[in-house]
Amino acid sequence: MGCVSTPDAVALGGAAPVRPAPAAQDGAAGPAPSAAGEVGDAELALALAAGDERALAEAFHRFAPLVHALALRRLPEADAQDVVQAVFVAAWRSRGTYDPARSAVGAWLVGIARHRIADCLRARHRDAEVSTGSVELVAGPHQQVAADPAELAADRIVLLDELEHLGEPQRTLLRMAFFEELTHTEIAQRTDLPVGTVKSHLRRSLRRLRTRLEGDRAAT
Amino acid sequence: MLPPDPGGHPPAPGPHLGEDELALLALGEDVEGAPEHLTACAACRAEVASLREVTAAVRSAPTPPAVPVPAGVWEAVARETGVRAVPGGGAGQAPAGPGDAEGAAVAPGAEPVATVLPAAPPRGRSRRSWLALAAAFLVGTAAGVGASRLAERDAPVPAAQRVLASTELAPLGAGAAAGTATVASVDGHRHLGVDVRGVDAPGEAVLEVWLLDPAGGGLLSLGTLTGERLDVVLPDVVDLTRFAVVDVSREPLDGDPGHSSDSVLRGELTPRA
Numbered sequence: 001m002g003c004v005s006t007p008d009a010v011a012l013g014g015a016a017p018v019r020p021a022p023a024a025q026d027g028a029a030g031p032a033p034s035a036a037g038e039v040g041d042a043e044l045a046l047a048l049a050a051g052d053e054r055a056l057a058e059a060f061h062r063f064a065p066l067v068h069a070l071a072l073r074r075l076p077e078a079d080a081q082d083v084v085q086a087v088f089v090a091a092w093r094s095r096g097t098y099d100p101a102r103s104a105v106g107a108w109l110v111g112i113a114r115h116r117i118a119d120c121l122r123a124r125h126r127d128a129e130v131s132t133g134s135v136e137l138v139a140g141p142h143q144q145v146a147a148d149p150a151e152l153a154a155d156r157i158v159l160l161d162e163l164e165h166l167g168e169p170q171r172t173l174l175r176m177a178f179f180e181e182l183t184h185t186e187i188a189q190r191t192d193l194p195v196g197t198v199k200s201h202l203r204r205s206l207r208r209l210r211t212r213l214e215g216d217r218a219a220t
Numbered sequence: 221m222l223p224p225d226p227g228g229h230p231p232a233p234g235p236h237l238g239e240d241e242l243a244l245l246a247l248g249e250d251v252e253g254a255p256e257h258l259t260a261c262a263a264c265r266a267e268v269a270s271l272r273e274v275t276a277a278v279r280s281a282p283t284p285p286a287v288p289v290p291a292g293v294w295e296a297v298a299r300e301t302g303v304r305a306v307p308g309g310g311a312g313q314a315p316a317g318p319g320d321a322e323g324a325a326v327a328p329g330a331e332p333v334a335t336v337l338p339a340a341p342p343r344g345r346s347r348r349s350w351l352a353l354a355a356a357f358l359v360g361t362a363a364g365v366g367a368s369r370l371a372e373r374d375a376p377v378p379a380a381q382r383v384l385a386s387t388e389l390a391p392l393g394a395g396a397a398a399g400t401a402t403v404a405s406v407d408g409h410r411h412l413g414v415d416v417r418g419v420d421a422p423g424e425a426v427l428e429v430w431l432l433d434p435a436g437g438g439l440l441s442l443g444t445l446t447g448e449r450l451d452v453v454l455p456d457v458v459d460l461t462r463f464a465v466v467d468v469s470r471e472p473l474d475g476d477p478g479h480s481s482d483s484v485l486r487g488e489l490t491p492r493a
Binding site for chain 2: 053054056057058060061064065066068069072081084085088089092093094149150152153155156159160163177178179181183184199200202203206207209210213
C-alpha cells in the first residue's frame with residue numbers, strides 16, 4: 001500500500017464486522033436485496049447501512065470505476081488503486097454511521113473518495129517536502145480539473161443527491177428547469193405558481209446546490 | 221451576494237444583475253440586457269460561471285467515465301473487511317447459510333448482535349456462545365465450555381467483578397479466528413480480558429492488543445497475548461466511550477512499535493447496563 005496505508009487508516013476502522021441476527025427469526029427484516037438481480041439505490045443504501053456484505057460488493061461494482069477515475073486525475077496508478085481500496089474499506093467500517101436518509105450511496109462514496117484523495121495528496125506533499133524540499137502535486141487547483149469527465153460525473157452524483165433532498169415544490173421546479181429545460185415562465189404556467197415565486201425558488205435551490213458542490217469539492 | 225468588482229476596471233453599464241437573473245442565466249435562459257452587462261462586468265460574469273458549473277454537472281452525461289479496477293483491489297478490500305461477497309453478482313455471491321446470517325439484511329436501525337445488551341433472552345446462536353464466553357470469563361473457567369443457556373443463567377457473578385463492557389471479536393480476513401473482549405470492574409479497577417482462538421500461528425510475530433478510537437483515529441497499545449489470552453488493567457484516563465474498539469494485530473518483531481496494519485480480530489465494546 002502507498003500513501004493511504006498509515007496507522008490512521010487502521011485506527012479509523014470503526015465498527016467491528018458484526019453478525020446481524022438472522023432476519024427471518026427476528027421478523028425484523030428490511031428489504032433484502034436479491035443476490036443477483038438489479039438492486040435500487042434506496043435498497044442498496046439500506047442494505048449497506050445494515051451491514052449486508054453483498055451491498056458492499058454491489059457498491060464496489062457500481063462505483064469503484066468512478067472512484068478510480070477520480071483518483072487517477074490527481075494520483076499515479078498505484079496510489080489511485082490504494083485510494084479505491086481505502087474508500088471501500090472505510091465505507092464498510094463506517095457503515096454504522098452512514099445514514100441512507102441523508103445521502104445516496106454514490107454521493108457518500110464520492111465524499112469519502114474526495115477526502116481520501118486529498119489525504120493522499122497531502123501525504124505525497126509531505127514526502128516530497130522531506131525528500132526534495134519541493135512541492136509537486138500531480139494536478140493543480142480544482143478549477144483545472146473541474147471539467148474533467150470524472151469530476152463532472154462525481155459532481156453530478158452529489159448534486160442529484162442534493163436535488164433529491166430539496167423540499168417541494170423546489171425539487172419539481174428545479175427538475176423542470178434542469179431536465180425539461182423549461183423557462184421560468186413556462187414552469188409558472190405548468191405549475192400555476194406566480195412567476196416571482198418560481199424565480200426565487202429556482203435561485204435559492206440553485207445556490208443551495210452550488211453550496212453543496214463547493215463543500216464537497218473543498219475536500220480536494 | 222455579488223463578489224466585489226475587482227478595482228481598476230471601468231464601472232459596468234447599469235446596475236448589477238439581480239440574483240434571480242443570474243440564476244436564470246445559469247440555467248440557460250435569456251435575460252434582456254444581460255449580455256451587454258456581462259461583457260463589461262467581471263463580477264456578474266464570474267457569478268454566472270460559478271452557477272453554470274452546477275447546471276453543467278447536473279446536465280452532464282448520466283454514464284460516468286469508468287476506469288476498470290484491477291481484481292486485486294477488490295480482493296484487498298475483501299481481505300481487510302472480511303467480506304466474502306463478489307462484485308458484479310452471479311455465482312460468486314456469499315452464501316448466507318443457516319446460523320450464519322452475515323449476508324442477511326436487517327432492518328435499518330436494528331442493533332447488530334455484537335452491540336445488543338444481553339438483557340433479553342438470546343435469539344441467535346452467535347449471541348448465545350458469546351454470552352457463554354462472557355460468563356466463562358467471569359467464573360474463571362475455560363472459554364467456550366458448557367455453552368448452554370442454562371449455564372449462562374446460573375453463572376454466578378461475584379459482586380466484586382462487574383462486567384462493564386464486552387464485545388465479540390470478529391476476523392478481518394477469511395478464517396476461523398474468533399475471540400472475546402470483556403472489561404470488568406475488579407476492586408475498583410477496570411480489567412480488560414481478551415481471549416482469542418483459531419488465529420493462524422503468527423510465526424515470527426506476536427499478537428498485540430490495541431484500543432482504537434474510531435472517530436478520532438487514536439491508537440493505544442495494551443500489550444501482547446501470551447498463548448490465547450491477555451489480561452490488563454486499564455489506566456483510569458482511558459475513556460472507553462472514545463477508545464471503543466478492541467483490535468488484535470499480528471506484529472512482526474521488527475522493532476517498529478507502531479501498528480503493523482495487519483489486524484486479525486476486531487470488535488466494538490458495548491457498555492453493559
